[in-house]
Amino acid sequence: MASVDYRSLAADILENVGGEANIVGATHCATRLRLKLRDDTKANTAAVEKLPGVITVMQAGGQYQVVIGNDVPTVFAELGRITRFGGDEVHDDAPKGNLFNRFIEMVSAIFSPILWPLAGSGLLKAFLSMGTTFGWVEATNQTYVILSAAADALFYFLPMFLAVTAARRFKTNQFTSMAIAGALVYPSIIGLTTAGEPVSFAGIPMVLMNYTSSVIPIIVAVWLQGYLERFLLKFLPSAIRNFMTPLLTIAIMVPLTLLTVGPITTYASQGISAGITAIFGFAPWLAGAIMGGFWQVFVLFGMHWGFVPIMTNDLATTGYSLLMGPLVPAVLAQAAAMTAVALRTRSAKRRQVAAPAALSGFLAGVTEPGIYGVNLPLKKPFYFGVAGGAVGGAIAAMGGSASSAFVFPSVLALPAFTSVGNFGVLLAGTAVAIAIAFILTFLLGPREQADDAVAAAPESPAVDAAAAAAPVTGTGTAAATGAGTSNVTVLAPVTGTVVALADVQDKVFASGAMGSGIGVVPEEDNVYSPIAGTVQAVMKTGHAYGIKSDDGVEVLVHIGIDTVQMDGEGFEAKVARGQRVEAGDLLATADRGKILAAGYDSTTLMVVTNTKALTAVVPLGTGHLTHGTPALDVEL
Numbered sequence: 001m002a003s004v005d006y007r008s009l010a011a012d013i014l015e016n017v018g019g020e021a022n023i024v025g026a027t028h029c030a031t032r033l034r035l036k037l038r039d040d041t042k043a044n045t046a047a048v049e050k051l052p053g054v055i056t057v058m059q060a061g062g063q064y065q066v067v068i069g070n071d072v073p074t075v076f077a078e079l080g081r082i083t084r085f086g087g088d089e090v091h092d093d094a095p096k097g098n099l100f101n102r103f104i105e106m107v108s109a110i111f112s113p114i115l116w117p118l119a120g121s122g123l124l125k126a127f128l129s130m131g132t133t134f135g136w137v138e139a140t141n142q143t144y145v146i147l148s149a150a151a152d153a154l155f156y157f158l159p160m161f162l163a164v165t166a167a168r169r170f171k172t173n174q175f176t177s178m179a180i181a182g183a184l185v186y187p188s189i190i191g192l193t194t195a196g197e198p199v200s201f202a203g204i205p206m207v208l209m210n211y212t213s214s215v216i217p218i219i220v221a222v223w224l225q226g227y228l229e230r231f232l233l234k235f236l237p238s239a240i241r242n243f244m245t246p247l248l249t250i251a252i253m254v255p256l257t258l259l260t261v262g263p264i265t266t267y268a269s270q271g272i273s274a275g276i277t278a279i280f281g282f283a284p285w286l287a288g289a290i291m292g293g294f295w296q297v298f299v300l301f302g303m304h305w306g307f308v309p310i311m312t313n314d315l316a317t318t319g320y321s322l323l324m325g326p327l328v329p330a331v332l333a334q335a336a337a338m339t340a341v342a343l344r345t346r347s348a349k350r351r352q353v354a355a356p357a358a359l360s361g362f363l364a365g366v367t368e369p370g371i372y373g374v375n376l377p378l379k380k381p382f383y384f385g386v387a388g389g390a391v392g393g394a395i396a397a398m399g400g401s402a403s404s405a406f407v408f409p410s411v412l413a414l415p416a417f418t419s420v421g422n423f424g425v426l427l428a429g430t431a432v433a434i435a436i437a438f439i440l441t442f443l444l445g446p447r448e449q450a451d452d453a454v455a456a457a458p459e460s461p462a463v464d465a466a467a468a469a470a471p472v473t474g475t476g477t478a479a480a481t482g483a484g485t486s487n488v489t490v491l492a493p494v495t496g497t498v499v500a501l502a503d504v505q506d507k508v509f510a511s512g513a514m515g516s517g518i519g520v521v522p523e524e525d526n527v528y529s530p531i532a533g534t535v536q537a538v539m540k541t542g543h544a545y546g547i548k549s550d551d552g553v554e555v556l557v558h559i560g561i562d563t564v565q566m567d568g569e570g571f572e573a574k575v576a577r578g579q580r581v582e583a584g585d586l587l588a589t590a591d592r593g594k595i596l597a598a599g600y601d602s603t604t605l606m607v608v609t610n611t612k613a614l615t616a617v618v619p620l621g622t623g624h625l626t627h628g629t630p631a632l633d634v635e636l
Contacts, residue, residue, distance in 0.1 A: 004053035006071065008242065010078035011233050012051050013066060018042030026085035028076045029539060029564035031514055031556075032058070033066040040064065055513045060562065067508045069609070073537070081171070082234040107300075110165045110219060111372035117154055117161075118369040123356050124151035125364040133412045155368070159184050159211055159218040166222040172229055176246045177222045183254040184211035184218065201255050207263040215300060217261040225253050272298070277310060280322055284397040292326035292393015292433065293386050296334055296371060315406060320420040325401030327409040328417065328426065329392025329433035334385035335361030336434040338370040340441035341381055347448040350374065365408030378448075384440040392433025399425025488549060490632035491530045491583055492625040493557050494522040494604050500619075505601050506561045514556065516617035517607030518631060527588045528627045529581045530555055530606060539564070542571030545587050546609070553634050554610040559590045561601040570594030584628050608634060 014020060017037060024036040037043060043064060045057050053075070055067040068075055079085060111118075128148055131137040137144045154161060163181035167174035183189065192199050193208040200206055211217055232245045279287035298307070307323055314321040335358050342354035357370030375382040400421035407413040417426055499519035504510050509519075529547060536554070537546035543563045548554045559571065570591035575581055595602045608617045615635040625631060 004071070006053070006074045007078045007081075007229075007233055009051060009053045010075050011082060011241065012238055013048060013054075013075070014079065014083060015238055016044045016047045016051075017064060020083045020085070023083070023085055026076070026079060026083075027564075028072045029541070029544060031067055031069055031072055031508060031558075033068055033072055033075055033079070034564070035064040035066070036062065037064050055508060056511075058508070067513070069514060077171075081230045106169065107215070107219070107372065107376065110162060110169055113165050113168075114154070114161050118372070120356075121151050121154045121366075123360050125155075125360065125366050127363075129364045129408075129410070129412050133415075155366070156212050157185055158213050158215065162215065162218050163222060166219050167225075170223050170226040172222055172226045173246060173249075176229070176249050177218075177225060179246070179250050180221055180225065180253050180257065181218050183250075184214075184221075184257065189258075201259060204259060206259055207267070208258065209261075217257060220261060221253055221257040224256070225249055228252060274310075277323065280397070284322075284400070285394040288326040288397020289390045289394040291323060292330040292333075292396070293390030295327055295330040295389065295393075296367065296382075296385065299367075300371070311406065315404075320402040320404045321406075322397070322400070322402045324403035324407075324409065325396045325399075325417065325421065325426065326389075326393030326429075328401075328414070329396055329430045330389035331365050331367055331409040332362060332411070332430055333388035333392060333433040333437040334367050334371060334375060334382070336388065336438040337381035337385040337441045337445075338367075338374050340438045340445060341374050341378065344442050344445055345448045350448060362411050365410035365413060378446050380445045381437075381441045384445070385437045387440070388433040388435070388437035391436055392429040392431075395429030395432060396426045399429070401426035401429070486551075486636045488531070488551055488553050488634040488636065489620075489630045490553070490555060490606070490608070490634060491528075492520060492627050492629050492631040493528050493530045493587070493606055494520050494526070495524050495627045496520045496522040496604070496625065498619075498622050498625055498631075499603060501605070501607070504561065504603055504605060506605070509558070509605050509607065512611075515607040515609045515611035516619075516632075517556075517605065518619050519603045519605050520625060520631075521603050522590075522592060524627075525589050525592055526586060526627070527557060527559055527590060527604065529575075529583055529585045529587050530557065530631065532582045533580075535575050535577055535579045535581055538573055538575060538577045541566065541568040542573045542588055543568075543590070545573075545575070547581065551636060552610070553608060553614070553636070556605075556607050556609050557587065558605040558607075559588065559602075560595050561603055561605070563595060563600050566595070566598055566600065569598075606631065608632065 013033070014023075017023065017035060018039065022038050022042050024038055026036070027034050040059065045059075048054055048066060049057050053068060053071070055069055058065040058067060124147065128137075128144065128151055131144070132139050139148075159181040160178055163177035164174050166172075167177040189208070190210065190212065193210055198205065199208055209217075228249055229245060232248055233241060236244055276287050276290055279290070311321040311323050314323065338354045338358035338361060342351050342358060345351055345354065353373040354370065357367070357374060361367045361370055371382070375385055401417055401423070402420040403413075403416045404419050405416040407416045414427075417423060497520065499521060501512065501517050501519055502510050504519040508514060509517075527545075531547055531549045531553060533547045533549035533553075533555075535545065536548050537544070539545070541564050543560060543566070544556065544558045546554065546556050560566075563571075570593075572589045574586045574588050581587070590602075590604075592602050608614065611617050616633075618633045618635075620630045620633050
């Protein structure tokens with residue numbers, strides 16, 4: 001199922017059942033998309049069964065059941081994006097809270113996958129900056145040029161990397177998103193930006209900005225791309241959908257982004273920079289506080305580009321730029337907050353990001369890894385960094401601090417600030433900014449919980465060796481059985497009589513399409529976890545549970561046959577999705593009396609859903625089984 005395009009599958013199912021107008025209601029269970037159709041004769045069942053990803057189609061209980069397997073929640077979510085039905089699982093992980101908190105969570109989540117490359121690139125930039133500062137290497141040296149390209153590439157092409165992570169966040173085609181981002185940083189577009197000549201698209205005047213290293217524009221573009229793609233997938237005929245959707249999306253989104261995001265960002269940043277420049281004339285301390293406090297916010301929204309022309313013009317005409325003076329406290333305050341997090345947090349994972357990010361911030365002025373991986377997600381360190389930057393920036397501006405060269409504000413760039421203004425006041429303001437951010441973060445910042453010890457355990461060779469040598473007890477831990485192989489014992493989830501899977505009264509499970517396993521006619525109402533692992537799925541009706549063991553064995557426990565129709569009546573879940581369970585823990589209770597009274601088969605089905613990825617799944621017991629006794633032998 002990994003190669004199935006679920007969005008296209010949802011659209012194809014919709015088309016072949018008579019369209020949205022023919023659907024009265026939609027839901028799903030652990031394996032099936034369940035549709036209530038107005039007119040069953042409008043459904044082309046033969047066509048649906050031939051779709052990639054569809055196992056079979058069943059019609060029972062007034063429902064049109066499309067059997068998909070474990071990935072049915074994904075298909076259901078995609079159906080919800082193109083119809084008014086389905087999609088109840090799309091927002092399970094949606095951020096909660098006010099709009100600002102949701103925005104911070106979104107940006108942090110989008111940056112999370114690239115934090116380590118960002119941190120590594122930032123450190124490389126820091127080391128290269130040290131090399132040129134101390135005369136270890138010349139900036140014109142070819143080795144330096146190559147290494148500088150390696151360090152700068154991720155930051156320069158940042159929109160393309162963010163296109164991938166944003167596409168995953170907003171459920172868009174990531175390659176289409178990359179094409180949109182590629183257009184924003186395309187050399188010809190950059191050339192139009194720097195040429196200084198009027199630019200238009202189809203006769204419409206266009207205000208361009210430099211999108212290299214930008215963040216917000218591509219995130220907004222991919223967000224809008226999601227709406228456009230869903231619209232096109234819903235209305236385009238299947239014969240042309242696959243190629244026309246990306247064609248139209250790229251053709252619409254690239255000019256739309258350039259026509260809207262560029263002007264909005266450019267005019268906003270120009271207005272802010274002009275205002276701050278004016279404030280420098282009558283209240284330098286206020287301008288310094290604004291620049292020092294909000295510089296990282298400007299960077300976040302890409303508005304810092306509006307200051308660059310003014311800074312470069314100042315350098316060309318006067319030989320220095322007052323706008324750059326408060327930036328040293330602004331940047332180093334955020335780096336100080338990262339340092340405090342590295343010292344204070346209990347999370348080893350957070351510390352591993354915070355420490356190198358702080359170093360790159362201090363030495364190279366590159367704060368992105370720390371902002372997006374540390375300060376912004378934790379909120380308070382970011383706020384304290386802003387506060388320190390504002391106070392330090394005000395002090396630096398009062399001393400007339402300015403830069404005589406265009407540099408990244410950092411410790412290594414301090415020589416550029418020695419010739420204009422009072423350098424001692426700049427150092428004092430920077431020290432105050434660092435102290436405020438560090439002390440407040442260290443005393444008041446979140447400490448976080450220590451990383452999950454269970455998750456860290458596999459990294460210990462001693463633990464691994466002990467686990468490998470231990471006998472299998474049904475806990476989901478693999479035991480070595482020979483060179484290159486290991487086995488996992490899956491326990492019986494209920495007490496009762498074993499039924500061969502081929503004999504159960506459900507043709508999908510009986511066919512083995514869902515994986516190998518057994519059925520058990522239960523004698524009690526309690527249902528227990530057959531393995532140790534993480535609960536991957538809990539149906540809201542309480543009748544089915546998916547668990548993945550630490551060894552990668554995926555087990556589905558399905559209580560009763562077609563019991564989803566009971567809408568949760570008689571079922572009570574005892575676990576939640578994402579919860580850690582041990583073998584033998586209580587998963588649920590199911591009232592057998594109510595199941596039988598409602599006319600349903602109470603047989604509990606247990607299958608290993610990733611059977612095809614394993615060497616073998618062999619039933620161990622026949623006749624009567626007690627819960628907690630071996631039921632399946634899984635060879636990894």
